[in-house]
Amino acid sequence: MKILVCITNVPDTTSKISFTDNNTKFNTTGVQFIIGPYDEYALSRAIELKEANGGSVTVLNVGEADTEPTIRKALAIGADDAIRINAFPKDAQFVAAQIVAVAKTENYDLILMGRESIDFNGGLVHGLVAEALGIPSVSPVMKLDIEGNLAKMAREIEGGKEYVEATLPLVAGCQEPIAEWKIPNMRGIMSARTKPLKVVEPTATESLINMLAYELPPAKGACKMIDASTPEKLFELLKNEAKVL
Amino acid sequence: MSILVFIEGVEGEVKKSSLEAVSYATELAKKKGVATTAVAIGNFSATALSSIGKYGVAKVLHVTNDKLAQVNVMAYATALAEAAKKENAEVVILPKSSAVDAIVSRLAVKLNAGVVTGAVDLPDTSGGFKVKKSIYTGKAFTTVELTSAIKVITVAKNAFPATETGGSAQVEVFAPAIPESDFSIKITKTEKATGEILLPEADIVVSGGRGLKGPENWGMIIELAKELGAATGCSKPVSDMDWRPHHEHVGQTGVKVSPNLYIAIGISGAIQHLAGVNSSKCIVVINKDPEAPFFKAADYGIVGDAFEVVPKLIEAAKKL
Structure with missing residues (x-):
């Protein structure tokens, strides 16, 4: 089975977010970049499926040269090879077009990625890719088993789960608990240095959206403390002051 | 030109987030001086659908195809794209939800539309078409300009109030052609907590x-x-x-x-x-x-x- 895992290179979840250049650029100072947490679930499941069924796992990232440490980490976790599309991932539709261009020539059985990136939280790329390829897409997938040519999945819905099936090829947006994250071992880290990482120039796409500017939410006011001996005061305040009850 | 808004239901009733999306759509329609049409797919009570009119929608397209009783991502995207074409929609508004998250990207491809998910405010149409959405998982916001002819927006929950403005909606049955290949994802079982507030x-x-x-x-x-x-x-x-x-x-x-x-x-x-x-x-x-x-x-x-x-x-x- 031939699996493609698309990963994002995003700020660590504990990062403090700020902007530079008159709020038009993300401030990378002091920020640690990681594989998107949802993408890492997808990658972990891909490696498990490869271990069980044979085949290959290729990781793909749309990013400039500075994303290579993140890609190497994915190789250390167990992907066989990597493709970096040499471009800034300007928006979901641009990223999807790059994945589609690769997928059209490679005929993957399974294209996995996170349910959304944790920077722009669009949650669009899996559906965009699948629609362009004319194949099914399922998200957010929390369980994925392959039986022959059939993918059996559980997806999270509001207040529960839905079990779905579809034949391969398909695209899945993944989330926990689809697999346990894998900690790369020393052998993995050593071999990641020599695994193939192909750099491909991007295909041109029609631009449909532009990010104009960023802003931070207004600062939160001080927390009003209520004495633990009179917690019922809380409801008075919620009712009369905050007006949320 | 018109604005199309997607109605999601739960047990035959219209979800609150859908009414928020309707108010968002009608407010935008007022700004642009165009009409709003709602599209509901699956089982809804007749009163539920006509009551959408109270939120300012004059027409509701109801897709009653039995095969669409449960959310089928690919088929729903097709039905919505067909509705958008029929109504000559310039903007398609959807309430953000787990189902919509999966539908909206496929819909955007079908309409060659720019798409923004989780809008927190009405679009700024004073120069171009700009929408604010939250990013970095709520830690920041960005303003996105949509430059495509057709625009698709999902509205974040609880970001825009549902407001009754009076009126009633004409419900029209709409039967778009949906190819068999859209039913390649089979739902085998649903486990859902009942009686709980979601x-x-x-x-x-x-x-x-x-x-x-x-x-x-x-x-x-x-x-x-x-x-x-x-x-x-x-x-x-x-x-x-x-x-x-x-x-x-x-x-x-x-x-x-x-x-x-x-x-x-x-x-x-x-x-x-x-x-x-x-x-x-x-x-x-x-x-x-x-x-x-x-x-x-x-x-x-x-x-x-x-x-x-x-x-x-x-x-x-x-x-x-």
């Missing part, structure tokens, strides 16, 4: 963390939630330890909520948890550790033992 939809959320010490102590969380008409949530460790089901996990990698009131009990407030709640209008934190980082993000706080404070709150809530 977490992503709730106006009030009561959440518990590791401070509650074990699943056997959730009775008081559920009771407080019941008294307040709230949904119950939990922190990631609690769902990881299987004290509570995964669909209750609030946070960076779980459910993101944006209720009017979020009450966190025995949750310290890790940055990943805050990412799931920072769009809440009002946050209350109850924790016995005065140094818990959650207090910094809270509007109201009580430093105290949950096992003493919560029973008192339940008693007080009964008198509300």
